[in-house]
Structures are given as structure tokens and as C-alpha cells.
Amino acid sequence: MTTFDYDLFVIGGGSGGVRAARIAAGHGASVGLCEESRLGGTCVIRGCVPKKLLMFASQFAEAFADAAGYGWSVGETRFHWPDLVAAKDREISRLEGVYRRLLESSGVEIFDGRGRLIDSHTIAIGTRTVRAERILIAVGGRPSRLEIPGAEQAIVSDDAFDLDRLPGRVLIIGGGYIAVEFAGIFNGLGAEVVVNYRKQRVLRGFDEDVRRVVEAGMRGRGIAFRYGSVPEAIEMEADGRRRVCFGDGQSESFDQVMFATGRHPYTQALGLEQAGVETTASGAIVVDAYSRTTASSIHAVGDVTDRVALTPVALMEGHAFADTVYGGMDRPCDHANIPAAVFSQPSTACVGLSETEARAVGKPFRIYRSEFTPMRYTLAGRVEKALMKLVVDDASDRVIGLHVVGPDAAEIVQG
Structure with a gap:
């Protein structure tokens, strides 16, 4: 036995x-x-x-x-x-x-x-x-790293929590959750932040309106974007800064470089x-x-x-x-309609289908969309839009997609 x-x-x-x-x-x-x-x-x-x-x-x-x-x-x-x-x-x-x-x-x-x-x-x-x-x-x-010369000179998200000091200028390579979240963190703490992504807009896979409004909010906070050309090498300079050589032939120096290129x-x-x-x-x-x-x-x-x-x-x-x-139960895992919450600044979250995904399904649907200035920003004079967007199935009148950008959106949608 x-x-x-x-x-x-x-x-x-x-x-x-x-x-x-x-x-x-x-x-x-x-x-x-x-x-x-x-x-x-x-x-x-x-x-x-x-x-x-x-x-x-x-x-x-x-x-x-x-x-x-x-x-x-x-x-x-x-x-x-x-x-x-x-x-x-x-x-x-x-x-x-x-x-x-x-x-x-x-x-x-x-x-x-x-x-x-x-x-x-x-x-x-x-x-x-x-x-x-x-x-x-x-x-x-x-965390994953790009396989380029000098990749060891960059950090990943695991390292970002334990840096000896806050860097003055940071390059964040990537365009997903981790990239936009850390861009907001470093920017809010006073660093100059540049986000580098191979595509033309961050948060691939999210609703296009969400991507547009989030990027606009990040730009409004002073975060810069460098789209298209990605790093081909990272070199350590004599003063401890990192010189990043991009595929378009240009190079820039940063106090810190962070890979946010997936896991x-x-x-x-x-x-x-x-x-x-x-x-x-x-x-x-x-x-x-x-x-x-x-x-x-x-x-x-x-x-x-x-x-x-x-x-x-x-x-x-x-x-x-x-x-x-x-426990004697029958509990298969259901991965449908899982909320996606991004603690970016501005915050965003969604659940269900994007407008693009709804079109691909091929069934009639309606879009309800509103962009507005949150009341908390009015007296402060902050120029930043929030977004509420619903994708609704025509036949059943059922909400099949919810997309939010604005204060506390991630906490609200993920529950």
C-alpha cells in the first residue's frame, strides 16, 4: 500500500x-x-x-x-x-x-x-x-526583461519597491498595467517619467475610448510618451546614469530604466x-x-x-x-466577466466587452458614453476628463460591457 x-x-x-x-x-x-x-x-x-x-x-x-x-x-x-x-x-x-x-x-x-x-x-x-x-x-x-545588451542595468517591478533613492528621470519600457501604474507613481512622487512602448497607445486590449482618456490624463500630469521605436541597448555611463539606445538611432540618458514588458x-x-x-x-x-x-x-x-x-x-x-x-463539491472555474482594474493615474477599470469586441460578436448593440469633468476637480481648476461607457445588448437590454476612467474607478469596478 x-x-x-x-x-x-x-x-x-x-x-x-x-x-x-x-x-x-x-x-x-x-x-x-x-x-x-x-x-x-x-x-x-x-x-x-x-x-x-x-x-x-x-x-x-x-x-x-x-x-x-x-x-x-x-x-x-x-x-x-x-x-x-x-x-x-x-x-x-x-x-x-x-x-x-x-x-x-x-x-x-x-x-x-x-x-x-x-x-x-x-x-x-x-x-x-x-x-x-x-x-x-x-x-x-x-517579471520579463527585453533580451538586449545591457538589460541587467535596468530594473523590473520587483526592484522598484526597494530603490535606495527616488530617481530624477525614469524610462518605463512597456504599455500595460505595470507600465502605466508605475508611471503614475514615479510622476506623482516628483520624478520625470517617459513611457516607451512599441505600439501607438498604451493599454492594448482595453476599449479605445479608455486608452485615449487615460493617455490624455497621464499627459496632463506631465508624463511623456515615446512610441514606436524600442530600446536596442542600455549602457551605463560614468556618472551612473543609463544611456538608452533606441532602434531609430536616437539615444537618451535616464537615472533609472524599468522593464514593464510582461511576466x-x-x-x-x-x-x-x-x-x-x-x-x-x-x-x-x-x-x-x-x-x-x-x-x-x-x-x-x-x-x-x-x-x-x-x-x-x-x-x-x-x-x-x-x-x-x-470538500465534495463540483466547482469548475468560471473565467467569464472578470473585472480588469488598473491603478493608473487617472484610474481605470472595465468588465465585459469593449466596443471593438462587441462589433466582432456581430449582434446589435448600443453605446452609452459620457465624458465629463469630475465635480471634485471643478474648484481645484484641474482640467481632466472622466469617462463612463456602457455597451448594451439590443435584444436583451443587458449591459455587456462597462468601462470607467476617473477617480477611484479601479476600486469601484473590482469591488
């Missing part, structure tokens, strides 16, 4: 892995979990949480400027980057402790170290080997092949609606799969997996 150390062993202590471990343990399973870095994963340690803390910090300068229109007299203000980083670190450490206590109180045994598959039931963590009836892979993803699944050296787990060309683990891989005893959730790389989605997938396997 085959014996196992655990009913379930989870590789990865991020949002999806921790949720799955806790729910499975609550259903009576014996659970072990390993994490090579810090409990909490991308969202808590080097993603959503520290990003939003920095975003909050970056909005004070705008609030101070707007206050005069409302009768407030604000004296001289000063921002100190090291104080913000230290406060952020304290909060992240507190949350990491919360995650550890939640797991321990649930009866989950925690291993500090990277897990590697020996076979479809066996995991090596450092010098120790354990066996489990089922294995859940939840190792997440990592990739963290599946290197995980032992997937020898365990019989199929991956895509990008390294993402192939799963079905129940998070099952091609190895019957192995499941995967979160950013390591070929689905939607968002923290709430990883939480849903981990919970559904545990309920299905250990």
Missing part, C-alpha cells in the same frame, strides 16, 4: 496556494506547503499591496495642489523616499506574519525553500523529500517534465476548468497557468480546487 506524508502538498505560498492550503485543511486534509521567498507571494510582497501603498503616497502632491481651490492654505511640503520605503516594509512584514499565522492555525505545515518535483507524488525541498497524494503548483510568475510563469527547474506535466511554449502549465494538469495527481492555479493572471482569480481557483477535491 502506498503511503504519503500529506494528502496535499502546495508548492508556492502566494495568494492561490495559501487559499487552497487553508481551505483543504479546513475540509480535513493533511497539508504541507513550501515557499522559497516570503509568504504572501507576488501580491503581498512585491505586487498589489506595495504598489498601492506607493500609489497612495504619490497622490498627496495632487491633493495638496487641489486644496487651495477649496480654501486650504498648504505650506511647504517635502517628500522623503526612504521614509516611505521603511513604512512600506513594516506593513509588508506585518502581512507576511498574518499569512504565516493563518496557515499555522489551519494546521498547515510550512517549509521554507523551493519545491522541485521528483515525480508526480514526490517533492524535494532542499535536502528533504516528502510525498503527497496530490500536489498543487502555485509558484506564480516573474512569465516561474516554471524553470520545477521538474514538470519528469512529473508528466504539460506546458505551453511560454512555460505556462496547461490545466482544465478544474485546475487539473496532464498528470492526474497534480493541479495548478494562479499565474503559473495559461489563464488569467490576477490575484482574485488565483484566490478563486485555489478555493475551487480545494472545495472540489476535498
Whole structure:
């Protein structure tokens, strides 16, 4: 008779892995979990949480400027980057402790170290080997870099939270969530920001009206855009600045260069092949609606799969997996109508179909659109538009797309 150390062993202590471990343990399973870095994963340690803390910090300068229109007299203000980083670190450490206590109180045994598959039931963590009836892979993803000479001279989003000092001039390479969010953060804290993107407008895949209004708002805040030509090399100069050589033959110097060019699944050296787990060309683990891989005893959730790389989605997938396997429920993952929230400045979010996507469906629909100046900006004299846009199915009168740009849009739509 085959014996196992655990009913379930989870590789990865991020949002999806921790949720799955806790729910499975609550259903009576014996659970072990390993994490090579810090409990909490991308969202808590080097993603959503520290990003939003920095975003909050970056909005004070705008609030101070707007206050005069409302009768407030604000004296001289000063921002100190090291104080913000230290406060952020304290909060992240507190949350990491919360995650550890939640797991321990649930009866989950925690291993500090990277897990590697020996076979479809066996995991090596450092010098120790354990066996489990089922294995859940939840190792997440990592930031990608352009493969160009001098790429090591640039930072990625993971590094941006721990810089020794706030750079004076920053180049952000990319045009997605991370690029526009960090552009707003650095700009709000006082840096000169240039966004470089190979396309002609940021936030590809979003509704065209959203892209237009967000870019206009960013430009209004002083963020510059360099479209089309992308970097071909980065050179370190004698004074510590980075000279970026673009494909159009031009070059510019920056105090810091940041890659915001996407993320990739963290599946290197995980032992997937020898365990019989199929991956895509990008390294993402192939799963079905129940998070099952091609190895019957192995499941995967979160950013390591070929689905939607968002923290709430990883939480849903981990919970559904545990309920299905250990709670006697039938919970396939439904990835329809997931909100997309971007903590850019101005903020934006959407759910459902864009106007372009609705046209591709081929069914009659209506558009309701309004662009206006938010009331909070009127006395402040701020010239910036908000956008509300609905895509409505003609036959059913049902809203099939919602798109918002404006104050707190991301929080409102994502709930």
C-alpha cells in the first residue's frame, strides 16, 4: 500500500496556494506547503499591496495642489523616499506574519525553500523529500526583461519597491498595467517619467475610448510618451546614469530604466517534465476548468497557468480546487466577466466587452458614453476628463460591457 506524508502538498505560498492550503485543511486534509521567498507571494510582497501603498503616497502632491481651490492654505511640503520605503516594509512584514499565522492555525505545515518535483507524488525541498497524494503548483510568475545588451542595468517591478533613492528621470519600457501604474507613481512622487512602448497607445486590449482618456490624463500630469521605436541597448555611463539606445538611432540618458514588458510563469527547474506535466511554449502549465494538469495527481492555479493572471482569480481557483477535491463539491472555474482594474493615474477599470469586441460578436448593440469633468476637480481648476461607457445588448437590454476612467474607478469596478 502506498503511503504519503500529506494528502496535499502546495508548492508556492502566494495568494492561490495559501487559499487552497487553508481551505483543504479546513475540509480535513493533511497539508504541507513550501515557499522559497516570503509568504504572501507576488501580491503581498512585491505586487498589489506595495504598489498601492506607493500609489497612495504619490497622490498627496495632487491633493495638496487641489486644496487651495477649496480654501486650504498648504505650506511647504517635502517628500522623503526612504521614509516611505521603511513604512512600506513594516506593513509588508506585518502581512507576511498574518499569512504565516493563518496557515499555522489551519494546521498547515510550512517549509521554507523551493519545491522541485521528483515525480508526480514526490517533492524535494532542499535536502528533504516528502510525498503527497496530490500536489498543487502555485509558484506564480516573474517579471520579463527585453533580451538586449545591457538589460541587467535596468530594473523590473520587483526592484522598484526597494530603490535606495527616488530617481530624477525614469524610462518605463512597456504599455500595460505595470507600465502605466508605475508611471503614475514615479510622476506623482516628483520624478520625470517617459513611457516607451512599441505600439501607438498604451493599454492594448482595453476599449479605445479608455486608452485615449487615460493617455490624455497621464499627459496632463506631465508624463511623456515615446512610441514606436524600442530600446536596442542600455549602457551605463560614468556618472551612473543609463544611456538608452533606441532602434531609430536616437539615444537618451535616464537615472533609472524599468522593464514593464510582461511576466512569465516561474516554471524553470520545477521538474514538470519528469512529473508528466504539460506546458505551453511560454512555460505556462496547461490545466482544465478544474485546475487539473496532464498528470492526474497534480493541479495548478494562479499565474503559473495559461489563464488569467490576477490575484482574485488565483484566490478563486485555489478555493475551487480545494472545495472540489476535498470538500465534495463540483466547482469548475468560471473565467467569464472578470473585472480588469488598473491603478493608473487617472484610474481605470472595465468588465465585459469593449466596443471593438462587441462589433466582432456581430449582434446589435448600443453605446452609452459620457465624458465629463469630475465635480471634485471643478474648484481645484484641474482640467481632466472622466469617462463612463456602457455597451448594451439590443435584444436583451443587458449591459455587456462597462468601462470607467476617473477617480477611484479601479476600486469601484473590482469591488
